[in-house]
Amino acid sequence: MAASADGRLALRVTVNGTLHELTIPGSRLLIDLLRDDLGLTGTKKGCAIGVCGACSVLVDGELMSACLLLALAVQGRSVTTVEGLAAPDGSLSALQAAFIAHGGFQCGICTPGQLVAATALLAHQPDPDEAEVRAWMTGNLCRCTGYLGIVASIRAAVIGEGPAAGAGE
Amino acid sequence: MTQGRAGPAGSGPGGSHIPALDVPEDRVDGVAKVTGAARFAADRAMPGMLWARFLASPMPHAAIRSVDAGRARTMPGVRAVLTGEDARDLYFGRRLLDRPVIAWDRVRFVGDRLAAVAAETPEQAEAALATIAVDLEALEPVLDAEASLAAGAPILHEHPERYAFLDGKRPPTGHPNIQGGFTIEGDAADLEAVFAAAPHVFTHTYRTPRQHHGYLEPHATLVWIDDGDLVHVVTTNKAPFRLRAQMAASLGLAAERIVVETGYIGGDFGGKGYSIDEYACYLLARATGRPVKAVTPYAEEIGQVNVRHAAVMRLRTAVDADGRLLAHSADILLDGGAYASAKPLAHLAVAGAADTLAPYRVPHVRIVARTVYTNTVPAGHMRAPGQVQTNFAGESHLDEIARALGQDPLAFRLRNAARPGEVGATGARFREARGAPLLEVVRREMEWGSSLPAGRGRGVALGLHHVGAGRLPLTLLIHHDGRLEITTGLPEQGGGVHTVIRRVMAAAAVPESIVAVRQVATSGTPPDPGVGGSWATHLASRATAALAAGFLAWLDERLPGALPAAPAGATLRDGRVVDAADGSTLAALDTVLARLVPRDAPVELSTVYEGGHREGEDDDFDFAACAVEVEVDRETGAFAIRDALLVVDAGTIINPVAHRGQAEGGFVFGLGGAVMEGLVLDGGVVTNLSLADARLPTPGDVPPLRLVVLPTDVGPGAFGAKAIGEAVNPSVAPAVANAIADAVGARLRELPLSAEDLLRAMHRA
Structure with missing residues (x-):
């Protein structure tokens, strides 16, 4: 990768299906690239040290903490954020609809990360039992729900129960 | 450990039956929060x-x-x-x-x-x-609260007279290192005489840490x-x-x-x-x-x-031979940290600091609460401020007394729980005392009194939280295109208050599909108190009900003009103007509004709900009881919660999904404070500075939880709604401590409850 005169580096990355080509400082974190450079503020910065999971994103389908990744680590790769979970026509994914219907969120600050992590879970294991859901979701803290609403939402999405009003799927 | 969610969400028998509230809510903030569109500061x-x-x-x-x-x-x-x-x-x-x-x-x-x-x-x-x-x-x-009041302690604020005090005059404190406090005295004149004459007097000291x-x-x-x-x-x-x-x-x-x-x-x-x-x-x-x-x-x-106040609480209670509470005194010392800056109340303490035995009838009471300056992080309000500390102390203390008297802890509580018409220990006049019915549910659901295997024990705790009161303005804009827009200064912090507003409109026959709730800046709405203190549902639901009534009256007055052919008694139903006699549709609401509202000049209706509580009148509270069954490993002191029951007193529930979420979330919030959380200070410096080290609960920490909702329609909100957000979390820690004592006979008097402390306590016992 070539550095420009001011030490910035070229980055090509696909985010939610859109290719971006930009130059960034080598120290740029993925979380700041998403939020500040691309304006995708759905991905949240909580603890900023990889504990809380609010910044969870998918990199080539793999669950990662955007606060721990240099932006250059996603060179040539494909990133999915919460903004990329609904269908292009805006209809919600089964998980998004279930989070609304089953109390999967209250304040909403951890919700983007919860949804991204749950999306990764269902891609990895389409029919998880409750213990598997809890184990997988342990990397995403939530202070509001006590997790029961989140686990119930994920289970409901798995069994296709109870879409929320106006939701897709 | 796995579990489903047990118990139904929603109101059930006891609350007002409002058909529009039967369906689970579709949250106003739902789509924004699941798509990443919701904007935070x-x-x-x-x-x-x-x-x-x-x-x-x-x-x-x-x-x-x-x-x-x-x-x-x-x-x-x-x-x-x-x-x-x-x-x-x-x-x-x-x-x-x-x-x-x-x-x-x-x-x-x-x-x-x-x-x-x-x-x-x-x-x-x-x-x-x-x-x-x-x-x-x-x-x-000065590194702890007791040192702050010791003779010769450094004075942290030498010129308190220079500090401005909003809305009134700062009460005198008596010592420069005291931030504030209050004293509650009920028949205190006889207090010492009652203690001196009582057959049993118990004194215990409890401690709780700072918490983020x-x-x-x-x-x-x-x-x-x-x-x-x-x-x-x-x-x-x-x-x-x-x-x-x-x-x-x-x-x-x-x-x-x-x-x-x-x-x-x-x-x-x-x-x-x-x-x-x-x-x-x-x-x-x-x-x-x-x-x-x-x-x-x-x-x-x-x-x-800002953090939850660390507390040292010395409780003393006199009991008669039958196990009736005769007198109670409590000295509640709260570490306020370096500044009182984070506290909003005039006494510069936390209101819940009085709530050691709040749900119970105690004839003679003296409770002294003080917040003091130390060279540590300032303390402020945190979910059920004061109650988390005093409910742990009071409910542990009651359990210790019951066990010392050889009485069943649940029966002991039932004997002393304030009944309808009685006043609680802090002088609160309960509009509806709900402690006893909640405890009866605990007895039934936990099969209280049935034998348990060795190493297992049951514990219960009862708590209450005031349903907040106050004054709230709300504004409705009626648009030419048929949209109704409610503007409010109340922020949505997750409790669901914007959805409460839309649901109460729906209950008044104004369909959710045409109602938008929009939060506006301070420049665009009359002053309101914001959200907090468990007042949001009460105030917002009542203000909305008034606004809805105002809208219906406005519409009623103008219907003859908009629909000259309409019969008398035309009314709004499901977003249509219908003939009240046969339900037939006369016109769509948007058609009517298009005739009544100019294109570029929305009609503005506003209301101010005056819902303040008046001194001396009955007041509204949410009661909650928590019961758990624990299993203790005697070799290590490790303990696990095998079963947990939450029994909550609810008014008519407006948002059933959110209500359940607050109850469940409140339980886990309380569980964190009970068994894992707590800031660790070294020389005044907080040392566990990450969420990993400050140890919030994760999904794997949540035990099986059963939720029983006991509704009533006696609440101050619309249709008899109450609150829930701060009712639940305080009772979890004392329930766990009491279950541990039941299992192994060792008493933990400090939070968080830990295997290490329990092992030490068992060795002492």
């Missing part, structure tokens, strides 16, 4: 925006000799550096303005600001901080001054009008010159009523002429913002 940006960072004192108590920021001012990207000399005599706070915006003469905790930097990037601001040379002269620190709220959204703000010299403040603060008043008082501005705007709040739990960075960001915006943004780094969130 930290998501906001402005062209030309600078980033602020702050230099914190490294010492808990020191005199400032000098702060040299000369080099910082020359660093790349730096646009302003302010030190205490630039902010002399500027203090801030929610009630007492005793915390310096930037310290100039003295620092009183590790976190007091010594300098503020604004730079083009956060990294440049951070780099500049590292070049600031600080010369401090260490002073003897654990919201995942750090405090954030963006401040700019526009061309008209209006000061704009985007903030995480949940009480925008109060922040406006606090900033006006602190900075010497007219309140009307400040516009406060709160977006979605990413977790509150009491912590978002207090703002810190807004003040210095204003000074930086003034100095640079540019917007200034600050987001508190999470380690500073935990160690330097």
Whole structure:
């Protein structure tokens, strides 16, 4: 990768299906690239040290903490954020609809990360039992729900129960 | 361990039956929050925006000799550096303005600001901080509440008379290291005589630690001054009008010159009523002429913002031979930290500090609560402030008394629980005393009294929380195109208050599909108290009900004009104007509104709900009981919760999904405080500065939980709604401590309950 005169580096990355080509400082974190450079503020910065999971994103389908990744680590790769979970026509994914219907969120600050992590879970294991859901979701803290609403939402999405009003799927 | 969610959500028998409230709510904030579109303060940006960072004192108590920021001012990207000399005599706070915006003469905790930097990037601001040379002269620190009142203790605030006090006059404290407090006395004259004559007197001391709220959204703000010299403040603060008043008082501005705007709040739990960075960001915006943004780094969130008060609680209770409570005294000492700045109430303590035995009938009572200054992180409000401490103490104390008397702890509580028409220990006049029916559910659901295997034990605790009261304005805009828009200053911090508003409109036959709820800045709505204190559902539902009635009356008056052919008794149903006699549709509501409302001039209806509580009248409370079964490993002291039951007193439930979420979330919040959370200080410095070390519960920490809702229609909100958010969490810790005592006979009197402490206690026992 070539550095420009001011030490910035070229980055090509696909985010939610859109290719971006930009130059960034080598120290740029993925979380700041998403939020500040691309304006995708759905991905949240909580603890900023990889504990809380609010910044969870998918990199080539793999669950990662955007606060721990240099932006250059996603060179040539494909990133999915919460903004990329609904269908292009805006209809919600089964998980998004279930989070609304089953109390999967209250304040909403951890919700983007919860949804991204749950999306990764269902891609990895389409029919998880409750213990598997809890184990997988342990990397995403939530202070509001006590997790029961989140686990119930994920289970409901798995069994296709109870879409929320106006939701897709 | 796995489990499903047991027990139905929603109102069930007992609450008012409102068909529109039967269906689960579709949250106003739902789609925005699951798609990433919801905007929080930290998501906001402005062209030309600078980033602020702050230099914190490294010492808990020191005199400032000098702060040299000369080099910082020359660093790349730096646009302003302010030190205490630039902010002399500027203090801030929610009630007492005793915390310096930037310290100039003295620092009183590790976190007091010594300098503020604004730079083009956060990294440049951070780099500049590292070049600031600080010369401090260490002073003897006061590191715990008891030391604060010891003879010869350093006085932390030598000129309290210089501190402004909002809305009234600061009550005298009697000692310079006391921030505030209160005394509750019921028939106190006879108290000592009753103690002297009582057959049994029990005295125990309990301790609880500082705790962080654990919201995942750090405090954030963006401040700019526009061309008209209006000061704009985007903030995480949940009480925008109060922040406006606090900033006006602190900075010497007219309140009307400040516009406060709160977006979605990413977790509150009491912590978002207090703002810190807004003040210095204003000074930086003034100095640079540019917007200034600050987001508190999470380690500073935990160690330097505001925490739950650590408490030392000495309880003494007299009991007769039959196990009736005769007299009770409590000395509640709360560590307020370096400043009282984060506390909003006039007594500068926390209201729940009185609630040691609040749900019970006790004829003679004296409760003294004091908050004191120490050189530690300032303490403020956190979900059920005071109750978490005193409910642990009081419910543990009752259990100890029952066991010492050889009485069943549940029967002992039932014997003493205040019944309808009786007054609680703090003098509260319950509109409906609900302790006993909740305890009866516990008896049934836990199969109380049935035998358990060795190493297992059951515990129960009862608690209550006041349903908040106050005054709330609300405005309805009726648009030509048939949309109804409700504007409010109330922020949505997760409790669901915007959805409450839309649901109450729906219950009045105004369909959700045409109602929008929009939060507006302080410039666009009359002053309101914000959210907090478990008042939001009460006030918002009643104000909305009044607004809905106003709208229906407005419509009724104008229907003959809009629909000349309509029969008398036309009414609104499901968004249509119908013939009341046969239900046939006369017109769609939007057709009618198009005729009544000019295209570009929406009709505005407004209301003010006056829902304050008057002294001497009955008052509203949420009761809750928690019961758990634990299993203890005697070899290690490790314990696990095998079964948990939550029995909650509810009014008519407006948002059934959110109500259940608050109950479940409140349980896990309480569980965290019971068995894992607590800030660890070393020399006044918080040492467990990450969410991993401060140990919030994760999904795997949540035990099987059964929820039983016991509804009533006796609540102050619309249709008899009450509150839930702060009712549940206090009772969890004492229930667990009591279950452990039941299992192994060892008593833990300090939170968090730990295997190490239990092992020590078992060895002592």
